[in-house]
Amino acid sequence: MSRFWSDIVHRLIPYTPGEQPVLAHPVKLNTNENPYGPSPRVLEAIKAELGDHADALRRYPDPTARTLCETIARHLGVRAGQVFVGNGSDEVLAHVFQGLLRHAHPILFADITYSFYPTYARLFEIDYRLIPLEADFSLDVDAYRQPNGGILIANPNAPTGRALSLKSLERLLDANPDSVVVIDEAYVDFGAESAVGLIDRYPQLLVVQTLSKSRSLAGMRVGYAIGHRDLIDALTRVKDSFNSYPLDRLAQVGAIAAIEDVAWFDKTRQAVMASRETLSAQLEALGFRVLPSAANFVFATHPDEDAGAIAAALREREIFVRHFRLPRIEQFLRISIGTDAECAALVTALKERARVTE
Numbered sequence: 001m002s003r004f005w006s007d008i009v010h011r012l013i014p015y016t017p018g019e020q021p022v023l024a025h026p027v028k029l030n031t032n033e034n035p036y037g038p039s040p041r042v043l044e045a046i047k048a049e050l051g052d053h054a055d056a057l058r059r060y061p062d063p064t065a066r067t068l069c070e071t072i073a074r075h076l077g078v079r080a081g082q083v084f085v086g087n088g089s090d091e092v093l094a095h096v097f098q099g100l101l102r103h104a105h106p107i108l109f110a111d112i113t114y115s116f117y118p119t120y121a122r123l124f125e126i127d128y129r130l131i132p133l134e135a136d137f138s139l140d141v142d143a144y145r146q147p148n149g150g151i152l153i154a155n156p157n158a159p160t161g162r163a164l165s166l167k168s169l170e171r172l173l174d175a176n177p178d179s180v181v182v183i184d185e186a187y188v189d190f191g192a193e194s195a196v197g198l199i200d201r202y203p204q205l206l207v208v209q210t211l212s213k214s215r216s217l218a219g220m221r222v223g224y225a226i227g228h229r230d231l232i233d234a235l236t237r238v239k240d241s242f243n244s245y246p247l248d249r250l251a252q253v254g255a256i257a258a259i260e261d262v263a264w265f266d267k268t269r270q271a272v273m274a275s276r277e278t279l280s281a282q283l284e285a286l287g288f289r290v291l292p293s294a295a296n297f298v299f300a301t302h303p304d305e306d307a308g309a310i311a312a313a314l315r316e317r318e319i320f321v322r323h324f325r326l327p328r329i330e331q332f333l334r335i336s337i338g339t340d341a342e343c344a345a346l347v348t349a350l351k352e353r354a355r356v357t358e
């Protein structure tokens with residue numbers, strides 16, 4: 001704390017990312033990173049960019065990332081003018097808060113969802129109202145029928161993994177024609193329905209996606225938003241008032257290569273989804289209740305074991321899962337889907353612990 005801090009800084013509650021342990025071989029199932037690497041073509045594209053142009057790092061990158069926007073547009077069946085890219089979808093979301101969600105009414109999002117939403121709301125001084133999820137952590141779209149300055153929905157939701165159907169989303173959009181509705185699809189490629197196909201029908205709809213999870217590029221920082229040109233223009237105006245070059249040259253070529261390698265994308269996400277079903281069944285056999293997940297993680301609770309104690313015991317064995325000490329979910333663990341060997345190490349550790357505590 002310092003007398004030099006602004007009032008806003010005093011009031012901030014910064015987002016706490018999952019631990020990045022400094023260990024040789026941790027079993028890291030705590031930050032929803034993809035256990036499989038990105039497409040090998042990503043590294044080739046980055047090497048080519050570095051190798052072929054001595055100027056690759058000397059010169060500024062394309063501030064509009066035009067080729068990347070065109071690639072995303074072609075891949076999703078939208079127009080390049082309906083695409084905005086940023087330095088991770090977190091940055092895209094920050095611009096959304098500042099450029100599209102600051103209005104007279106509070107914005108609405110679930111009580112249990114991505115914890116960056118309240119963080120951004122405080123940073124940008126935007127009022128928000130939490131809409132409680134149902135007892136089973138499903139989302140009732142009719143609860144969002146009230147005056148609002150915008151709506152944010154993570155679909156699938158984090159940290160629950162539960163997905164909302166497109167039909168429900170359409171009902172939400174029909175009920176809210178006059179406020180921006182943001183669908184954060186960070187995990188959509190692991191089994192949920194994307195709302196991208198709705199953008200031409202709903203000018204208030206903005207869909208946000210990321211290369212961090214299903215393209216295994218969390219370290220490269222590329223995210224994007226898809227929506228009506230007017231929404232994209234707002235984001236571009238904010239970006240050009242903040243940082244004109246959010247994506248460096250290597251990230252731009254790497255992202256293009258990742259999106260173009262559809263075969264790698266499909267193979268790895270299918271593997272993650274298959275492992276998710278296996279792990280869910282194994283956890284259930286150990287007595288856990290596991291929520292249905294359409295993401296690359298599962299959200300699980302044990303009726304007789306304290307979630308914090310389980311997480312601490314796993315940590316001793318260098319197995320990291322995410323435990324949120326928050327109302328309603330303090331007895332849950334969010335477990336990212338790892339390789340089959342990592343999932344097996346987790347299950348073995350849980351079994352041994354069960355034997356010891358019996």
Ligand SMILES: *Cc1c(COP(=O)(O)O)cnc(C)c1O
Binds near residue numbers: 088212218
């Ligand atoms: C991981 C995640 C993001 C952020 O992704 P980046 O593109 O890495 O910034 C956004 N929203 C949700 C719900 C996430 O889980």
